[in-house]
Amino acid sequence: MISIRCKLALACALWAAVATSAAAFELYGERWRDGRATIYGNIEQSTGSGKPWNAALVQAADAWNDVVPGFRLDVNGRFSDPCAGITEPEDNFFNGVAFKPTDCGIPFNDGTLAINVSYIDEPGGFIVESDTVFNSNVDWDIYSGPLRRDTLDFRRVAAHELGHFSGLDHEDDRLALMNSFVGDVEVPQADDIAGMRSLYPSPDNALVFEHVLEEPLIGEVHSGVGNLRGWAVASDGIDRVEMWLNGRFLFEMPTGGDRADVAAAFPDIVGAQQSGYSMAFAYSYLGAGTHTMTARAYTTQGAMAASSSTFSVVTLDKNFIPASDEVATDAATCELGGDEIELFDVFIDDRVYDLLLKWRTAEQGFEIIEIR
Numbered sequence: 001m002i003s004i005r006c007k008l009a010l011a012c013a014l015w016a017a018v019a020t021s022a023a024a025f026e027l028y029g030e031r032w033r034d035g036r037a038t039i040y041g042n043i044e045q046s047t048g049s050g051k052p053w054n055a056a057l058v059q060a061a062d063a064w065n066d067v068v069p070g071f072r073l074d075v076n077g078r079f080s081d082p083c084a085g086i087t088e089p090e091d092n093f094f095n096g097v098a099f100k101p102t103d104c105g106i107p108f109n110d111g112t113l114a115i116n117v118s119y120i121d122e123p124g125g126f127i128v129e130s131d132t133v134f135n136s137n138v139d140w141d142i143y144s145g146p147l148r149r150d151t152l153d154f155r156r157v158a159a160h161e162l163g164h165f166s167g168l169d170h171e172d173d174r175l176a177l178m179n180s181f182v183g184d185v186e187v188p189q190a191d192d193i194a195g196m197r198s199l200y201p202s203p204d205n206a207l208v209f210e211h212v213l214e215e216p217l218i219g220e221v222h223s224g225v226g227n228l229r230g231w232a233v234a235s236d237g238i239d240r241v242e243m244w245l246n247g248r249f250l251f252e253m254p255t256g257g258d259r260a261d262v263a264a265a266f267p268d269i270v271g272a273q274q275s276g277y278s279m280a281f282a283y284s285y286l287g288a289g290t291h292t293m294t295a296r297a298y299t300t301q302g303a304m305a306a307s308s309s310t311f312s313v314v315t316l317d318k319n320f321i322p323a324s325d326e327v328a329t330d331a332a333t334c335e336l337g338g339d340e341i342e343l344f345d346v347f348i349d350d351r352v353y354d355l356l357l358k359w360r361t362a363e364q365g366f367e368i369i370e371i372r
């Protein structure tokens with residue numbers, strides 16, 4: 001039994017804001033059986049600016065091919081009428097692409113740029129044909145950069161339609177090529193790629209989820225203001241990182257820090273370059289004693305990986321020494337050895353302390369690890 005999945009319209013509008021909620025890519029639930037499909041694209045001639053439509057169609061297909069090893073979209077230079085459907089005339093399940101003034105005889109709705117219709121062999125089965133009609137009443141060209149209001153970019157709309165062709169539904173909760181409104185996105189984004197890879201897994205994109213809280217250092221002593229940092233990568237993308245102290249939620253960590261080292265270690269993971277998180281953190285406010293900091297990283301699909309560090313904090317009598325408080329080492333003496341500096345009789349805010357400082361690689365500096 002062959003059934004028509006549904007008709008999908010990509011409406012023409014500019015988006016106003018980028019949403020960042022937790023929801024992510026949407027799937028129809030059907031896919032191509034063998035992880036590959038051929039598009040019969042032979043759109044003759046070129047744009048008004050002289051660019052060939054077919055080359056843009058191939059580039060749109062390669063935008064997916066380059067990032068989804070489990071799926072292959074081939075563009076065949078033969079024509080197949082997308083309105084031929086699968087029956088009349090019988091076209092052997094060729095996946096047609098063409099510009100048309102109507103949606104196979106039905107007027108396009110206002111703002112509709114293209115229509116993709118997919119056929120599945122049975123409910124819950126596999127896609128057997130997928131046809132795409134581009135609205136020829138629209139002023140099309142091929143270009144990169146921000147979407148122009150006067151002329152649509154065929155290549156990015158074609159890449160979007162190929163997402164439907166492959167089994168992706170619209171996704172409007174985060175920035176994606178599969179957003180239902182065309183905009184500045186030209187190629188698959190992390191969310192699109194994660195969706196496609198979940199439809200077409202391959203050994204090359206086996207799920208990866210790694211998370212490391214790097215500071216506070218496990219078993220070490222922290223004082224004053226120091227770093228709170230780490231990194232997290234996941235095949236389906238990191239949604240957020242939460243910090244918890246001694247079992248209580250503290251705050252959501254700013255993410256997106258540049259980490260070339262992590263990108264080098266996970267070259268196939270989208271977003272690994274921006275996998276870092278880091279912020280200055282006032283350890284002294286935690287109070288002297290032992291604490292446990294736990295970072296919880298969540299993927300866009302809701303998986304969680306925690307990374308914890310139990311560490312100690314030493315403090316002066318005040319949590320914060322303002323600029324108005326006097327700090328003086330005039331009467332102090334010191335003892336040096338190895339990577340430590342011990343200072344005796346340091347005057348800080350009307351009190352006298354002995355301080356032990358130790359070199360910390362992670363911080364690239366000396367940190368106070370003992371206060372007496």
Ligand SMILES: [Zn+2]
Nearest residue numbers: 008009010180
């Ligand atoms: Zn669409």
